[in-house]
Amino acid sequence: MSTYTLLLLRHGEGAWNKENRFCSWVDQGLSPDGLMEARTAGRLLRERDLQLDMVFTSVLSRSVHTAWLVLEEMDQLWVPVVKSWRLNERHYGALIGLNRAEMALQHGEQQVKLWRRSYDMTPPPIEASHPYYTHIYNDRRYSVCDVPKEELPRAESLKEVLQRLLPFWEGSVLPEIRRGRTILISAHGNSCRALLKHLEGISDEDIADVTLPTGVPVLLQLDEELKPLKPRELLGDQEKIQEAIRKVEEQGRVTGQRSS
Numbered sequence: 001m002s003t004y005t006l007l008l009l010r011h012g013e014g015a016w017n018k019e020n021r022f023c024s025w026v027d028q029g030l031s032p033d034g035l036m037e038a039r040t041a042g043r044l045l046r047e048r049d050l051q052l053d054m055v056f057t058s059v060l061s062r063s064v065h066t067a068w069l070v071l072e073e074m075d076q077l078w079v080p081v082v083k084s085w086r087l088n089e090r091h092y093g094a095l096i097g098l099n100r101a102e103m104a105l106q107h108g109e110q111q112v113k114l115w116r117r118s119y120d121m122t123p124p125p126i127e128a129s130h131p132y133y134t135h136i137y138n139d140r141r142y143s144v145c146d147v148p149k150e151e152l153p154r155a156e157s158l159k160e161v162l163q164r165l166l167p168f169w170e171g172s173v174l175p176e177i178r179r180g181r182t183i184l185i186s187a188h189g190n191s192c193r194a195l196l197k198h199l200e201g202i203s204d205e206d207i208a209d210v211t212l213p214t215g216v217p218v219l220l221q222l223d224e225e226l227k228p229l230k231p232r233e234l235l236g237d238q239e240k241i242q243e244a245i246r247k248v249e250e251q252g253r254v255t256g257q258r259s260s
């Protein structure tokens with residue numbers, strides 16, 4: 001029976017992870033720690049002797065840059081990379097740019113947890129008057145998408161992330177996996193969570209408890225039916241990974257932790 005190897009990776013830490021702001025579709029670069037996390041992820045994959053055949057990223061610089069650093073560390077910079085907006089971070093609508101701890105103070109921690117982690121709650125949409133509206137929709141990268149700019153999301157629940165991601169997964173990624181290719185998807189916390197939900201059959205309720213830290217590769221072994229053969233493996237120092245997960249979860253508390 002053939003098995004498939006799939007790696008999911010949330011990009012290394014970005015500047016706004018540190019500032020505890022909803023980053024979403026704002027094109028923030030990697031922080032110095034994020035650069036290090038991406039290189040460490042690459043070294044971990046090299047130590048496992050993984051040979052990548054193809055990489056998929058979002059169109060946000062932090063996921064593209066992470067993929068590049070991983071490939072460089074693996075000495076596999078030649079590997080083809082395909083980018084799509086459909087792997088972008090969840091569109092946080094009007095919440096973009098806001099500080100999670102301040103939002104928890106204003107709206108309550110429970111509301112922030114629902115916005116961040118519930119499966120089907122869509123945050124308020126971004127309006128044209130929002131300070132980051134032009135930054136996002138006037139960016140040239142969104143004029144070359146497979147849908148017209150007007151049809152791009154203005155806010156998304158995790159469910160809506162999965163809906164826009166699935167056509168790309170099925171049309172572009174799955175055929176490569178079925179050909180036996182080893183794939184890395186370098187994306188974002190919520191696009192990776194949506195994909196994990198789909199692949200592992202996680203319930204709408206349980207997905208709220210799945211948190212991914214930045215820069216930690218998630219190794220999945222799939223059977224011919226694309227069902228996981230064993231539990232997902234988060235690569236790296238397990239104690240540090242648990243600590244990083246706890247920090248991401250605490251970002252929505254009134255005292256708002258920084259991600260690393």
Ligand SMILES: O=C(O)[C@@H](CO)OP(=O)(O)O
Nearest residue numbers: 021022023024089116189
């Ligand atoms: O800011 C964002 O876009 C995401 C990921 O960093 O935040 P959250 O963890 O709150 O979903």
